[in-house]
Amino acid sequence: MAIVNYQDCAIEIGADQSLLDALLDAGKDIPHGCRAGACQSCLVQVTEGEAPENAQSGLKETQKQQGYILACQCHPQQDIRIETDASTNSYRALVNSKHLESRDVLRLRLDGDFDYRPGQFVNLIRDDGLSRSYSLASVPELDPELEFHIRLHPDGQFSGWAGNELQTGEELEIQGPFGDCFYSVSDKVKPLLLAGIGTGLAPLYGIVRDALQQGHMGPIHLVTGARTSANLYLLKELKSLSSRYPQFSYTPVVLEAPEAVNEPIEGLTVGDLNQVIKDQFSDLSGYAVYLCGSEQRVNSLRRQAFLCGASMKEIFYDLFVPAVSTESA
Amino acid sequence: MTLYERLGGEAAVDAAVDIFYRKVLLDDRINSYFEGVDMDAQAGKQKAFLTMVFGGPNNYDGKAMREGHKHMTGLTDIHVDAVIENLGATLKELGVADADIAEVAGIANSVRDDVLNR
Numbered sequence: 129m130a131i132v133n134y135q136d137c138a139i140e141i142g143a144d145q146s147l148l149d150a151l152l153d154a155g156k157d158i159p160h161g162c163r164a165g166a167c168q169s170c171l172v173q174v175t176e177g178e179a180p181e182n183a184q185s186g187l188k189e190t191q192k193q194q195g196y197i198l199a200c201q202c203h204p205q206q207d208i209r210i211e212t213d214a215s216t217n218s219y220r221a222l223v224n225s226k227h228l229e230s231r232d233v234l235r236l237r238l239d240g241d242f243d244y245r246p247g248q249f250v251n252l253i254r255d256d257g258l259s260r261s262y263s264l265a266s267v268p269e270l271d272p273e274l275e276f277h278i279r280l281h282p283d284g285q286f287s288g289w290a291g292n293e294l295q296t297g298e299e300l301e302i303q304g305p306f307g308d309c310f311y312s313v314s315d316k317v318k319p320l321l322l323a324g325i326g327t328g329l330a331p332l333y334g335i336v337r338d339a340l341q342q343g344h345m346g347p348i349h350l351v352t353g354a355r356t357s358a359n360l361y362l363l364k365e366l367k368s369l370s371s372r373y374p375q376f377s378y379t380p381v382v383l384e385a386p387e388a389v390n391e392p393i394e395g396l397t398v399g400d401l402n403q404v405i406k407d408q409f410s411d412l413s414g415y416a417v418y419l420c421g422s423e424q425r426v427n428s429l430r431r432q433a434f435l436c437g438a439s440m441k442e443i444f445y446d447l448f449v450p451a452v453s454t455e456s457a
Numbered sequence: 458m459t460l461y462e463r464l465g466g467e468a469a470v471d472a473a474v475d476i477f478y479r480k481v482l483l484d485d486r487i488n489s490y491f492e493g494v495d496m497d498a499q500a501g502k503q504k505a506f507l508t509m510v511f512g513g514p515n516n517y518d519g520k521a522m523r524e525g526h527k528h529m530t531g532l533t534d535i536h537v538d539a540v541i542e543n544l545g546a547t548l549k550e551l552g553v554a555d556a557d558i559a560e561v562a563g564i565a566n567s568v569r570d571d572v573l574n575r
Contacts, residue, residue: 430496435482439475440500 133176133209141204147172147183148199158212159259159303161251162449163200168306169251169259170199177208217242218253219302223294224273229361233327234278234291240302244268246334247311247418249446250304252276252286260286260451263331263420264305267338274302277330277361286451309446311338313416317346321409321417321438323401323429325353328421331446333362335418340373348376349409353401353425357386357393367394379404401425402432413437419445460512460560464553470507473547478503480543487539490529510544510564522571537572541565 130141132150141150148170151158161169165185174195183202184192199210221240229235244250246267253259266275280287294300309331313320320339322332329352336350354360357380366378378395385398397404409415417433419426426445433443465472478500482488491499502525509515526532541562548558 427496431482434475434496435479437479440478440496 130204131207132204133207134212145203146200147197147202147204147210151199157257158199159251159253159257160200161259161261161451163451164449165198165201168198169253169261169303171196172199172210172212173197175209175211177204177206179208180204217304220299221274221302223296223298223300225296226290226294229277231358232280233359233361234280234287236276236278236290237273238276238300238302240274242302242305244305245310246338247309247331247420247446248305248307249331250302250306252290253301253303254286254289255301258286258289259303261306261448263307263327263334263446265330265333267334267341269341270337275330275334277327279327307446309335309418309420309444311335311342311344313339313344315346316342316344319346319415320344320348321351321405321412321415321433322349323351323353323405323417323419323433325401325421325425326359328352328419328426328446328448329362331420332418333365336369336376340369340376345375348373349379350377351379351381351401351405353381353383353421355382356384357382357396360393363393379408402428405429405432406436409433409436411437413439415442417443419443421448423447423449460557461514463557464511464548464561466513467508469551470504470511470513472551473507473511474500474504476550477507477543477547480546481540484539484543487536490532490536507544510561512560512564517568519568519571522568523574526572527574532573534569534573537569 129143132139132141132147134151134156137154139150139154141147148158148160148163158172159169174197179195179197180202183197185201219240219242221238223236224239225237227235244264246264249261249263251259251261262276262278264274265277266273278287278290280291322336324332332350336348339348350366352360360380360382363380370376370378379397380393380395381397381399381401381404383398383400412433415438417438419429419433426447430443430445434440482491505515509517544565545558545562548561
């Protein structure tokens with residue numbers, strides 16, 4: 129049985145246990161989120177012993193070389209020593225405002241100042257260590273604040289708290305930024321397609337405005353999918369972007385046609401997002417494609433975009449992985 | 458000039474991966490075997506395979522090829538034929554000469570027994 133040395137403790141790691149579970153069982157306060165190796169909340173550094181390669185998937189080359197691993201993906205066979213307080217940048221940020229954008233999307237703005245690229249994500253951490261990953265919808269050159277879109281889940285531990293209890297003026301810890309789904313196109317006339325489901329709009333909203341402020345001139349198509357028109361949000365902001373920038377267009381796609389239409393929504397399309405992309409973007413060769421949302425939907429959009437001719441290397445994506453509850457046993 | 462050089466080396470492999478993988482995903486004879494497979498990981502495997510059949514540098518491992526296909530129930534010669542056909546069509550699309558296509562198909566054919574585990 130392998131032993132992990134952490135602080136002053138030597139902790140045994142059970143046969144079926146991850147390093148994260150062993151640390152938590154021993155009462156250690158380790159930030160964690162998705163437990164699927166995606167959110168990178170549980171990043172720790174191996175300072176003695178071998179850093180298992182399979183626990184480094186998705187990390188940057190520079191992190192790997194420094195012995196960083198994801199504790200939730202790590203099942204050590206040999207004794208190791210780890211540190212946690214090391215290099216992940218972390219910040220305290222003040223809650224400036226909270227605004228409900230649709231029936232289930234909370235727009236949260238924080239006062240914070242650090243380097244990031246729009247579309248990257250960070251971990252927002254409550255004082256007791258509860259941590260969730262959220263994408264940055266803001267653009268540092270345009271927005272003085274950090275902006276996040278929090279989907280309010282009926283049973284969401286974090287989102288429920290953020291919606292009901294978190295007050296403006298309170299502080300949150302921020303860890304990050306992470307991820308490589310951001311605008312990095314050197315060819316300013318390249319056509320872009322951005323497709324998102326639900327709050328997948330958050331990173332895409334950042335990426336679109338980043339591309340525009342960097343002088344992107346090629347067509348930029350944003351398509352978002354939602355169940356009904358009541359689940360759409362940022363309509364006003366996107367409309368104002370498209371009237372200001374002729375190269376930008378926005379198509380909201382809903383599964384269910386709206387019944388009573390008070391204010392018609394410009395460009396509203398009823399149908400399945402994959403099908404709409406297949407029909408309207410049948411030739412994606414030469415495009416850069418950005419896809420954000422739940423894992424299952426994004427994977428199916430990746431396949432669709434690829435079959436429509438997008439090159440694998442030109443498909444950037446960010447998968448939203450649901451957090452696994454630690455309460456239920 | 459070796460076959461790999463004639464085809465254009467690594468740049469040719471990179472150009473072929475997307476075209477080949479897209480053909481495979483659209484081919485109803487074989488695409489069900491690729492459902493739910495991570496696309497980035499699969500593209501990496503396709504690249505290694507194409508490098509090998511292009512006569513490029515490789516550490517071909519028959520055992521890994523057997524292991525990698527063992528779980529695929531119902532795999533037969535028809536499926537291998539389909540893959541080799543897609544490979545030929547990919548090369549045709551890239552303007553490769555027929556004689557070179559035949560040589561590539563020959564190398565691909567040489568791993569048939571490993572793929573089919575016999």
